[in-house]
Amino acid sequence: MSGHSKWSTIKHKKAKVDSQRAVVFQKYSRELIVSARLGGPDPAGNFRLRTAIEKAKAAGLPNDNIKRAIEKGAGASGAENYEELTYEGYAAGGVAVVIEAMTDNRNRTAGDIRSYFTKYNGSLGATGCVGWMFDQRGVITFDEDVDFDKLFEAAINLDALDVIEEEGQYKVLTTVENFQSVVEGLEKEGFKSETAELSRIPQNTVAVTDEKTAEQILKLLDKIEEHDDVQNVYANFDISDELIQKLEG
Numbered sequence: 001m002s003g004h005s006k007w008s009t010i011k012h013k014k015a016k017v018d019s020q021r022a023v024v025f026q027k028y029s030r031e032l033i034v035s036a037r038l039g040g041p042d043p044a045g046n047f048r049l050r051t052a053i054e055k056a057k058a059a060g061l062p063n064d065n066i067k068r069a070i071e072k073g074a075g076a077s078g079a080e081n082y083e084e085l086t087y088e089g090y091a092a093g094g095v096a097v098v099i100e101a102m103t104d105n106r107n108r109t110a111g112d113i114r115s116y117f118t119k120y121n122g123s124l125g126a127t128g129c130v131g132w133m134f135d136q137r138g139v140i141t142f143d144e145d146v147d148f149d150k151l152f153e154a155a156i157n158l159d160a161l162d163v164i165e166e167e168g169q170y171k172v173l174t175t176v177e178n179f180q181s182v183v184e185g186l187e188k189e190g191f192k193s194e195t196a197e198l199s200r201i202p203q204n205t206v207a208v209t210d211e212k213t214a215e216q217i218l219k220l221l222d223k224i225e226e227h228d229d230v231q232n233v234y235a236n237f238d239i240s241d242e243l244i245q246k247l248e249g
Contacts (some may be wrong), residue, residue: 031055088129093206093216100232119223120223135201135203138198209240
């Protein structure tokens with residue numbers, strides 16, 4: 001997770017801090033393994049793998065680790081058989097939570113996640129119970145030094161959905177289907193993105209003002225994100241910076 005101020009932006013990310021370095025590296029290694037297994041080891045012909053390599057490098061994953069993960073996925077070293085699974089449920093206060101995981105033991109992962117929800121006054125639900133509250137989108141981010149008007153024109157010409165300014169960045173939003181074509185099209189136009197990934201954006205948010213409820217939500221998400229099998233967590237809550245600072249204090 002990149003900082004507490006990010007909590008109010010809905011998507012909860014794993015922190016890139018030294019104490020969680022192993023967890024972060026494992027997360028990216030699994031994505032590399034699965035990407036190579038599904039689409040082959042050549043990033044030139046495997047867009048998912050190319051994106052995974054760029055994200056892994058940005059996170060500080062050593063080149064040797066990247067190479068080994070790709071070889072595992074391609075079958076050169078006997079890769080673990082990871083499944084991609086999605087879990088859905090409600091945190092305290094009726095906040096919707098969607099979890100994306102990669103696991104070699106679905107019973108273990110489901111049991112762990114269920115226990116976290118129970119501990120922090122939430123409930124793990126059936127597949128589809130809250131997923132409909134989120135739109136799946138491609139999100140391509142650029143530094144604000146980029147010429148916004150030119151970026152906007154190029155993105156719209158490539159059938160992107162929108163270009164917005166948020167948190168000191170420009171973000172190009174796409175459908176899942178045209179994500180790859182927009183990323184590659186913008187690159188051809190000379191726009192090099194900082195990040196490019198598929199995400200889940202909530203259609204509506206739940207304002208959380210109660211201190212105890214906020215604390216339970218944040219502790220739940222922290223616990224989920226610490227799990228080795230968890231790749232991404234999305235939730236539709238909005239907690240003010242003031243309340244977050246109060247909880248930190």
